[in-house]
Structure formats: structure tokens, C-alpha cells
Amino acid sequence: MSDKSFDLIVIGAGPGGYVAAIRAAQLGLNVACVEKRGSLGGTCLNVGCIPSKALLHSSELYDKARHGLGDHGVKVEKTTLDLDAMMAQKTKVVGDLTEGIEFLFKKNRVTYLRGAAGIAKAGEVTVTAEGAGGDGAGKGGTETYKAANILIATGSETVALPGIEVDEQAIVSSTGALSLAEVPGHLVVIGGGYIGLELGSVWARLGSKVTVVEFLDTILATMDGELARHMGRILAKQGMEFRLSTKVTAANRTADGVSLALEPAEGGAAETLACDIVLVAVGRRPVTEGLGLEEAGVALDNAGRVTVDSRYLTNVDGIYAIGDVIAGPMLAHKAEDEGVVVAEIIAGQSGHVNYAAIPGVVYTWPEAASVGKTEEELKADGVDYKIGKFPFTANSRGRVNAETDGFVKILADAGDDRILGAHIIGAHAGNMIAELVLAMEFGASAEDVARTTHAHPTVSEAVKEAALAVAGRPIHI
Ligand code: FAD
Ligand code: NAD
Numbered sequence: 001m002s003d004k005s006f007d008l009i010v011i012g013a014g015p016g017g018y019v020a021a022i023r024a025a026q027l028g029l030n031v032a033c034v035e036k037r038g039s040l041g042g043t044c045l046n047v048g049c050i051p052s053k054a055l056l057h058s059s060e061l062y063d064k065a066r067h068g069l070g071d072h073g074v075k076v077e078k079t080t081l082d083l084d085a086m087m088a089q090k091t092k093v094v095g096d097l098t099e100g101i102e103f104l105f106k107k108n109r110v111t112y113l114r115g116a117a118g119i120a121k122a123g124e125v126t127v128t129a130e131g132a133g134g135d136g137a138g139k140g141g142t143e144t145y146k147a148a149n150i151l152i153a154t155g156s157e158t159v160a161l162p163g164i165e166v167d168e169q170a171i172v173s174s175t176g177a178l179s180l181a182e183v184p185g186h187l188v189v190i191g192g193g194y195i196g197l198e199l200g201s202v203w204a205r206l207g208s209k210v211t212v213v214e215f216l217d218t219i220l221a222t223m224d225g226e227l228a229r230h231m232g233r234i235l236a237k238q239g240m241e242f243r244l245s246t247k248v249t250a251a252n253r254t255a256d257g258v259s260l261a262l263e264p265a266e267g268g269a270a271e272t273l274a275c276d277i278v279l280v281a282v283g284r285r286p287v288t289e290g291l292g293l294e295e296a297g298v299a300l301d302n303a304g305r306v307t308v309d310s311r312y313l314t315n316v317d318g319i320y321a322i323g324d325v326i327a328g329p330m331l332a333h334k335a336e337d338e339g340v341v342v343a344e345i346i347a348g349q350s351g352h353v354n355y356a357a358i359p360g361v362v363y364t365w366p367e368a369a370s371v372g373k374t375e376e377e378l379k380a381d382g383v384d385y386k387i388g389k390f391p392f393t394a395n396s397r398g399r400v401n402a403e404t405d406g407f408v409k410i411l412a413d414a415g416d417d418r419i420l421g422a423h424i425i426g427a428h429a430g431n432m433i434a435e436l437v438l439a440m441e442f443g444a445s446a447e448d449v450a451r452t453t454h455a456h457p458t459v460s461e462a463v464k465e466a467a468l469a470v471a472g473r474p475i476h477i
Contacts, residue, residue, distance in 0.1 A: 003111070006032045008346055009125045009147035011117040011291070014042020016323025016335030017153030018101050023343035025108040032145065033110055034117035034127050040101040041094075043155050043324075044332040047175045050097055052198055054090035055178065056363050059205040062086075063365075071402050081206060083183065090178070113145075118292040122318045125150060149318050149346050152298075152306055153339070154291065156284040156324035161190065164251045166280055170258050171251055174199060177279045184208045184276040188260060190248050192219030194362055195281035197235065201364045204240055211241040211273070213248055215265050215282075220362065224374040224423040226409065231368050231425060234405055238365075251278055286325040301327065310352070312342040320346065334358050357440040361430040366406045369433035372421030372440055375411060384414035388446060388470030390462045392426050394477045397457040403427035408466035410436070410446055417445035417470070428459050435463055446470035 008024050010017045013035035021033040039046060065079040105112050115129040128142045158173040160166060168176035177199045183206045189196040192214035204210040212219065219235075219242065220228040232242060243262065249270065250261040257276040263269070286305045293300070299307045299315045306314055306321035313320055322342050323335035334353070341351035362368040378385045391407045392398035406426035412419050422436035439449050449467035454460045468474045 004143070005146040006030050006111070006148070008032075008149045008151060008343075009034065009113075009117070009145060010151045010153055011119075011125070012042060012153035012155055012287075012323075012325075013040040013101070013112075014153060014155045014323060014335060015044045015332040016155070016339045017042065017151065018105070018339075019336045020151055020153060020322065020339035020343045021110045022104055022108050023340045024346060025110045027343060027347035027349070029343075029347055031110045032113050032147075033105065034113040034115060034125065036114070036116040036130060038114065038130075039098040040105070040112070041098040043157075044335075045097050045101070046094060047178060049332050051090050051094050051178045052174070052195075052202070053363055054093045055086065055202045056198060058086045058089060059202045060365055063205040068402075081183070083181075083206070087179065116290070118290065119150060119152075119296045119298070119319065120144060120292065121296055122150070122316050123147060147318075149320065151342060151346075152291065152293075152314075152319065152321040152325055153323045153335070154287040154325050155335075156330055157287050158280065159283045159285050161248065161280055161282055164190075164248065164278075164280060167253075170253055170276070171278045171280065173280055177203070177277075177281075180277065186211070186257075186275040187277050187279060188213060188258075188273060188275040189279045189281055191281035191283070192216075192242065192244070193221070193281060193283065196279065197231070197362055197364050199279060199281070200240060201235070201238075204238065209241075210239070211243060211275070213243045213246050213260075213262060213273075215245070215247050217245045217265075219244070220368065223360070223362075223368060223370050224409065224421070225376055227368055227370065227423045227425050230406065231362070231364070231366075234366065234425075235364065284324065284330055288325065303327075311345050312338060328355060329358060329360060331358065331360060354441060357437050359433045359437050361433065363430060366403070366426045367424075367429035369424045369429035370422070371433055371437045372419070373411060374421060374423070378411060378420060383420065385420060386412050386414050386417075386446075386470050388412070388466045388468065388474075390465035390469055390474060390477065392459070392462055394465070395459055395462040396476075397459050398426070398462070400457065401427065401459075403459075408432070408462045410449070410463075410466045410470055412446040412470045417447055419444055419446055419449070422466075424463075426459065426462070432460055432463060435460065 007029040008031045010021045010033040025031045115127040118126045125145045174195045187203045187208045189200045189212045192212045200210045245265045260273045322338035324330045337353045344351040359371045388410045393404040398404045409423045411421040446467045454464045465474045
């Protein structure tokens with residue numbers, strides 16, 4: 001076995017790539033994983049899921065200490081913010097988790113090659129070290145490796161807005177917004193999607209005035225409309241301002257911040273909006289540049305994503321792709337599950353990802369969590385469906401916790417009662433949705449969930465009640 005020749009070389013060590021590498025090694029393949037950022041874990045661990053959730057959790061504690069404990073008889077005399085300590089906690093969590101993956105690579109004998117990978121041709125990968133040296137190419141040099149199989153797991157990057165230059169100082173992407181040196185007086189977020197609402201919430205809780213400018217007439221456009229509207233109302237009550245159906249046409253640095261030009265989405269009179277920091281959060285696009293995909297003949301679709309078949313194989317034999325760089329929701333757990341399946345396929349086994357049951361969670365307060373079809377999608381598909389809804393105001397544990405905002409909504413087939421979609425807005429929605437994902441995975445009916453015993457008193461009883469409500473017989477409302 002040569003140290004320059006592998007059964008599989010994975011390009012990119014995000015949740016897709018590192019999970020695929022570990023699973024393939026578990027199955028006995030000789031695997032290398034190339035990563036250029038200097039640490040493992042990809043966008044998610046370094047500048048995505050993990051640091052954003054660290055700040056969301058810490059800022060929620062700060063907010064609770066300031067506003068949320070009085071009803072429970074807990075008096076906090078003076079709450080102050082130590083932003084440096086909050087950032088240090090975030091940095092430590094990220095460091096621990098990324099180092100944890102290095103440990104997992106060693107444990108599973110995955111070779112970690114530090115540097116930027118390119119596909120010379122099918123079966124051959126080049127690795128150019130970017131100063132770091134490492135197990136692979138020497139400092140600054142390029143090494144060539146042989147690979148029976150190559151997996152592209154290069155992920156995604158922030159989409160830029162034409163004419164608005166992200167400097168990561170005053171005009172930031174999510175990466176800059178995760179490391180601001182001080183709490184901005186006024187933060188304008190362009191884009192009312194996952195990142196805009198999560199990072200907008202962090203800074204709003206820490207004291208910023210936050211204005212969200214969204215091109216469409218709704219925030220969270222891909223989620224169930226009723227849930228998105230409810231979220232908008234709750235966040236507005238928390239002080240977030242929304243400028244819907246509005247576009248930003250220019251952003252200029254001024255002596256004390258940024259001046260934005262806004263226009264109605266349909267066009268019309270322009271206005272200016274001054275702020276301290278602008279967060280551009282209008283989506284992400286696949287990373288395919290500099291990999292040599294064109295030379296290798298790997299086809300992309302119209303959106304610039306690598307095209308794959310149901311086995312994650314590109315149009316070139318021996319080259320596979322998964323995660324944010326291919327079609328589908330740009331979510332870490334989707335990338336991870338594809339990573340497991342592609343490793344099993346390369347190792348001669350079979351597997352599949354059920355794209356009808358991939359949950360999406362927005363980690364604001366309250367959280368929003370969805371799986372399956374939205375009501376809008378069912379209507380558009382002409383499906384005959386039933387709705388069961390149950391509010392947290394009628395859930396005893398919600399009352400105990402003083403967390404009564406939100407509801408559970410289950411959509412089931414009007415004919416056979418099969419669950420087609422579920423949408424939860426509530427303090428613990430992200431954890432609660434797992435039950436309904438599993439139900440959908442097993443093809444459960446609303447009646448199945450309704451007849452399952454749920455512990456009392458838990459917020460999960462709201463799921464059972466919503467399932468009962470599908471049949472028109474909830475008990476507690
Ligand atoms: P990535 O994680 O993007 O990893 C790709 C890796 O490939 C990168 O490390 C990159 O450096 C490397 N790479 C690229 N090109 C090369 C090359 N030529 N050579 C070597 N290495 C290369 N998703 C969730 O499910 N839950 C969340 O809470 C969540 N929060 C998020 C918060 C933010 C602020 C952001 C930006 C994203 C968030 N996401 C979340 C999305 C999630 O991060 C992505 O869906 C996920 O990281 C995709 O995994 P991936 O493995 O496909 O790619
Ligand atoms: P997004 O697609 O979630 O939201 C982007 C928003 O920007 C949309 O509402 C869109 O209508 C709006 N928009 C687009 N162009 C605009 C313009 N010119 N002016 C104003 N608004 C505009 O994208 P995101 O928030 O950047 O996040 C990127 C992806 O990262 C997400 O789609 C998601 O897949 C992933 N992510 C997931 C999580 C999570 O799972 N909790 C958290 C963060 C990010």
C-alpha cells in the first residue's frame with residue numbers, strides 16, 4: 001500500500017466529506033481527506049452551525065438573565081455582557097470539535113492531507129499545500145496522489161450581492177457576523193432566511209437594533225407560510241424590524257458606518273438607511289472553482305452544482321459528489337447522510353437518503369422546525385390533506401416553563417392518514433421535530449402518533465395532541 005495511492009480521496013472535510021471518509025475507512029477502504037482551511041469540520045464546524053449555535057445559546061442566556069427570569073421568582077440585580085468571554089467560549093467549542101475530528105481521523109486511519117485539492121483527471125488528485133505543510137504536500141509544493149475513487153465534498157460559500165463589497169469589517173458575511181468586536185448600534189441584515197434570522201437574533205439579544213431587509217413578501221420563504229408568518233410576528237415583538245418586499249441596491253461605507261440604498265422590490269422611489277454594520281445573508285452557492293472540474297469533464301447544472309445520479313456518481317466514472325456542492329437543501333445533516341451512503345456505495349454496498357424526510361430547523365427563539373411538505377406545496381400538488389394543530393398555550397409543560405409561544409402543525413393525507421408534513425414553532429421545536437421525522441421515515445399515520453404514549457408533562461405531548469387534532473379529537477383544547 002503506497003502512501004500516494006488510495007481507494008478513496010475525499011476533497012473537503014465538512015460534514016459531508018469527513019463523515020464519508022470515516023465511514024469508508026470503517027468499511028476497510030484506504031482513505032485520504034484533503035482540506036485547505038487548516039482545520040477539519042468545514043463550514044459547519046468552523047464558521048457555520050457550531051459557532052452560530054454557540055452564540056445563539058450564550059445570547060439566549062444573556063437575554064433570559066435580563067428579561068426572562070422575573071416570572072420564575074429569580075431576581076438578577078445587574079446583568080452585564082462580556083462579549084470577549086462569549087466569543088472565547090464560542091472559539092473553544094469550535095476548537096474542541098474540530099480537533100475531535102482529527103482524533104476520529106487518526107482512530108479510523110484516515111490520512112489527513114492539508115492543502116487545496118485539484119482533480120488532474122479521473123483517478124488523480126493534486127494537493128497544493130498553502131504554507132501549512134502537513135502530512136501531504138511539502139510547504140508550498142504540489143503532490144500528486146492516485147485514487148480509485150474521488151469524492152467532491154467542497155461545500156458552499158456566501159453569495160455576493162452585485163455592487164455590495166463584503167469587507168468583513170462594516171459589511172460582513174455570516175463569518176464576519178460571528179466575530180464582531182463590539183455590539184453594533186444598528187445592524188441591517190439583507191436576507192430574511194436562516195442566517196439572517198439566527199444571527200440577527202444573536203445581535204438583537206445582545207442589544208443591537210436589527211432591521212431585516214427581505215426581497216420577498218415573507219421571511220423564511222421555504223417554510224410553511226403559517227409558521228413563517230407566526231415567526232415574523234414573534235420576532236417583531238422581540239424588537240426586530242422587517243422591511244419585506246424591499247431590495248438593497250447599494251451599500252456605501254461612511255465615516256461612521258454604512259449607508260444603504262433601498263427600493264421596493266418591484267421598483268419605485270429609493271430611500272437611504274444608515275447603520276453601523278450590514279450582514280449580507282442572501283444565500284450560498286456551491287464551491288466548484290479551481291478544482292479542475294471542466295478539464296476532468298465533470299458536468300455542472302444551471303445553478304453551478306455538480307450533477308450526480310442516484311448513486312452520487314458524476315458523469316465521470318470514479319468521481320462522486322455530495323453535500324452543499326450538489327442539489328438539495330444546504331444542511332449539514334443532509335451532507336452527513338449523503339456521506340455515509342456514498343461511502344457504502346463505493347465500498348460495494350447500497351444505501352439511500354430519504355429526501356422526503358429531511359428536517360430543517362431555524363434556531364431562533366422560539367425555534368422553527370419543519371419536515372416534509374408545507375401546506376402551500378400540498379395545495380400546489382392538488383393533494384387532499386387534513387390539518388391537526390395544537391398550541392403550546394394548551395401544553396402544561398409549556399405553561400410551567402413560561403414558553404407558550406407557537407404550535408405544532410401536522411399535515412396528513414385525507415385518505416390514508418399518512419403524515420405528509422409537520423411544522424413546529426416553539427422553544428424546543430428543533431428537538432421535537434425528530435419524532436415526526438422518524439414517523440415519516442416509517443410511513444406512520446397521524447393515528448399512529450396519536451396512539452403513542454408521550455410522557456407527561458413534556459412539550460412532546462403537543463405533538464400527540466396535534467396528531468389527535470388531525471382526527472378532530474384533541475383532549476386538551
Ligand atoms: P462544507 O461544510 O462547506 O465543507 C467543505 C469543505 O471543503 C470546506 O472546509 C472547504 O475549505 C473545503 N474545500 C473546498 N474546496 C477545496 C479544495 N479545492 N481543496 C481542499 N478543500 C476544499 N446547517 C445545518 O444543518 N444546521 C445549522 O445549524 C447550520 N447553520 C449554519 C450557519 C451558518 C452561518 C452557515 C454559513 C451555514 C450553516 N449550515 C447549517 C449549513 C452547513 O454549514 C452546510 O450545509 C454544511 O457545512 C455543508 O457541508 P459540506 O460538507 O457539503 O460542505
Ligand atoms: P437563505 O436561502 O436561507 O435565505 C436567503 C434570503 O435572502 C431569502 O429569504 C431570499 O429571498 C433573500 N434574498 C435573496 N436576495 C435578496 C436581495 N437581493 N435582497 C434581499 N433579500 C434577498 O440563505 P442564508 O440565510 O444565506 O443561508 C444559506 C443557507 O445556509 C441556508 O439556505 C441553509 O441551507 C444554510 N443554513 C442553515 C441553517 C440551519 O440549518 N439552522 C442556518 C444557517 C444557514
